[in-house]
Amino acid sequence: MCPNVVIRYGRLISPKYGDGVSSPTVSLTGEELPNARLVSLLVFGERDVPDPQYTLFNMQWGQIMTHDMSMLAGSTQSTKHATRCCTDDGKLVSKSEAHKTCYPILIPKNDPAFSQVQIDCLNFVRTLTDQDQNCDNSHIQAEQLTVVTAFMDLSLVYGNSEQQNQPIRAFQGGRMVVVERDGYEWPPQASNATSSCEAQTRDEICYLTGDVRTNQNPGLAILQIILLREHNRIADVLQHLNPHWDDELTFQEARRINIAQYQHISYYEWLPIFLGTENMLKNRLIYKTKPGSYVNDYDPTIDPSVLNSHATAAFRYFHSQIEGRLDLISEIRSSTGALRLSDWFNRPAIIEANDNYDSLTRGHATQPEELTDINFDAEIKHFLFRMNRPFGQDLRAIDIQRNRDHGLASYNDYREFCGLRRAHDWNDFLDLISPESVAQLQSLYSTIEDVDLTVGGSLEAHVEGALAGPTFLCILTEQFFRTRVGDRYFYEEGEKDVAFSRGQLSEIRKASIARLICDNSNHIQTIQPSAFLRVSKTNELTSCSNIPIVDLSQWKDLSVPNIQYHHYKDYGLKK
Numbered sequence: 320m321c322p323n324v325v326i327r328y329g330r331l332i333s334p335k336y337g338d339g340v341s342s343p344t345v346s347l348t349g350e351e352l353p354n355a356r357l358v359s360l361l362v363f364g365e366r367d368v369p370d371p372q373y374t375l376f377n378m379q380w381g382q383i384m385t386h387d388m389s390m391l392a393g394s395t396q397s398t399k400h401a402t403r404c405c406t407d408d409g410k411l412v413s414k415s416e417a418h419k420t421c422y423p424i425l426i427p428k429n430d431p432a433f434s435q436v437q438i439d440c441l442n443f444v445r446t447l448t449d450q451d452q453n454c455d456n457s458h459i460q461a462e463q464l465t466v467v468t469a470f471m472d473l474s475l476v477y478g479n480s481e482q483q484n485q486p487i488r489a490f491q492g493g494r495m496v497v498v499e500r501d502g503y504e505w506p507p508q509a510s511n512a513t514s515s516c517e518a519q520t521r522d523e524i525c526y527l528t529g530d531v532r533t534n535q536n537p538g539l540a541i542l543q544i545i546l547l548r549e550h551n552r553i554a555d556v557l558q559h560l561n562p563h564w565d566d567e568l569t570f571q572e573a574r575r576i577n578i579a580q581y582q583h584i585s586y587y588e589w590l591p592i593f594l595g596t597e598n599m600l601k602n603r604l605i606y607k608t609k610p611g612s613y614v615n616d617y618d619p620t621i622d623p624s625v626l627n628s629h630a631t632a633a634f635r636y637f638h639s640q641i642e643g644r645l646d647l648i649s650e651i652r653s654s655t656g657a658l659r660l661s662d663w664f665n666r667p668a669i670i671e672a673n674d675n676y677d678s679l680t681r682g683h684a685t686q687p688e689e690l691t692d693i694n695f696d697a698e699i700k701h702f703l704f705r706m707n708r709p710f711g712q713d714l715r716a717i718d719i720q721r722n723r724d725h726g727l728a729s730y731n732d733y734r735e736f737c738g739l740r741r742a743h744d745w746n747d748f749l750d751l752i753s754p755e756s757v758a759q760l761q762s763l764y765s766t767i768e769d770v771d772l773t774v775g776g777s778l779e780a781h782v783e784g785a786l787a788g789p790t791f792l793c794i795l796t797e798q799f800f801r802t803r804v805g806d807r808y809f810y811e812e813g814e815k816d817v818a819f820s821r822g823q824l825s826e827i828r829k830a831s832i833a834r835l836i837c838d839n840s841n842h843i844q845t846i847q848p849s850a851f852l853r854v855s856k857t858n859e860l861t862s863c864s865n866i867p868i869v870d871l872s873q874w875k876d877l878s879v880p881n882i883q884y885h886h887y888k889d890y891g892l893k894k
């Protein structure tokens with residue numbers, strides 16, 4: 320048995336560990352693979368290319384979904400890891416002294432950033448696996464563990480267990496705990512602000528939510544606040560409609576509605592941008608339905624685990640969309656300033672300063688995200704979690720190193736798995752990858768079989784109508800099929816024990832990111848109807864009163880006790 324709330328990632332193709340069991344992948348030649356930072360520098364650019372269509376909220380919603388679905392075990396994410404593979408001044412800790420989970424990223428000579436400050440080593444700690452923990456040992460090859468529920472169940476808002484939920488639930492009126500400042504509601508204070516955040520004192524703002532990554536960047540924290548406020552907004556309306564409901568019923572129903580709206584926005588408003596509407600329809604990820612009709616596609620034989628290739632490679636491609644400059648935008652949509660992302664990692668207090676909560680929200684709905692391409696913003700390529708230092712970490716190098724840590728099968732293996740032609744020489748990659756990129760790969764890797772999935776998949780030309788090439792699109796499509804079909808509580812399901820009424824379902828289908836923003840900002844009055852899309856002639860700013868509302872009167876006096884709620888124990892946390 321693994322410890323509580325821990326589950327293995329799923330696999331599409333068996334891992335390719337260096338030793339066949341658990342050590343990081345090496346080249347077919349037996350040598351080390353090319354240095355991850357070098358690959359990040361030479362294969363991926365850092366040009367700032369604004370996306371012509373999509374807003375920064377498009378990127379930010381993706382991080383929310385990611386955090387809902389997986390979190391690698393043993394990682395501290397943005398805060399300093401207790402395991403030191405490099406000294407604080409960036410020197411390698413000797414093998415004999417280093418912990419066995421150390422797998423540091425070494426800095427190549429003449430590095431454009433880190434050489435300036437004599438940093439030779441970036442800390443990197445391996446993900447814990449079933450072999451490190453007391454899990455059953457039926458698996459011969461190590462499998463990494465994830466510590467959040469795989470389902471899209473807003474675990475980042477509610478936590479992953481009763482134990483995590485208890486301190487953030489108010490147990491009154493069905494509400495979640497909030498603290499009031501300046502007349503607005505904010506998440507409660509984390510008890511360990513100086514370790515969870517870059518806080519100097521315990522009183523400095525540092526949020527406690529269902530997910531420890533909440534404070535990582537301002538856009539993320541804002542969406543966490545929006546989803547938290549949405550829960551309480553729904554709970555208040557339900558209490559008003561049904562004063563006889565107790566706290567438990569109100570809480571469970573508000574949570575169910577919040578999750579349903581979020582699933583609807585994710586599948587019908589957000590995922591089509593990434594996976595393409597036609598592709599989603601064809602693969603039964605979404606349906607053309609009448610407003611109140613159900614989709615009964617739950618399949619208990621489908622494993623809803625998060626695929627290692629999805630979380631460690633494919634979904635991380637969208638790190639390319641991150642923008643290093645966060646615009647502050649007024650109600651008339653003029654700029655009032657901007658924040659540098661690396662100044663505000665893990666420092667959420669900035670959100671509550673001045674009018675920033677609204678200004679940053681408008682900014683995310685107005686400014687473009689970075690184009691989804693081979694460029695990764697310098698703020699995450701050299702300055703990730705910089706804190707007060709001149710340089711920080713490199714997220715692209717981390718992604719590549721993590722691919723090897725998890726022993727993912729090669730890009731070529733996944734091409735074949737996804738029904739593409741298996742490459743036999745470098746030229747065979749030219750069907751999907753540009754000649755310049757193939758030349759770069761050839762100069763770095765010893766053989767075509769060595770090219771990491773994270774690297775090869777990120778270089779492919781996109782499938783028309785989607786934001787990824789065919790290999791990543793195949794993995795992402797498989798994941799989001801499993802995520803819905805493997806979830807008995809998916810909001811479109813019509814099974815009587817779990818279903819919304821038809822009237823309720825047709826209301827849920829009116830949910831939108833624009834409505835969430837209108838209802839949960841401090842005083843935003845206008846928004847474009849599709850807030851993942853930039854303002855345009857076909858998506859003009861309009862009054863919030865014109866954005867469709869999910870009418871909760873459908874929940875009045877409902878005989879809810881027949882409904883089975885999705886409790887933590889149902890979350891399929893396989894032991």
Ligand code: HEM
Nearest residue numbers: 378381382385389390391536630634635637638641717721
């Ligand atoms: C400012 C925005 C973001 C920052 C700073 C950020 C940073 C990070 C960091 C530090 C990790 C852990 C890396 C590791 O140790 O292996 C991570 C993991 C990950 N990120 Fe991001 N990320 C951002 C946005 C996104 C977006 C937009 C997506 C996708 C749409 C995404 C997808 C992922 C995934 C799938 C993982 C792995 C999750 C797991 O299983 O643990 N991230 N990110």
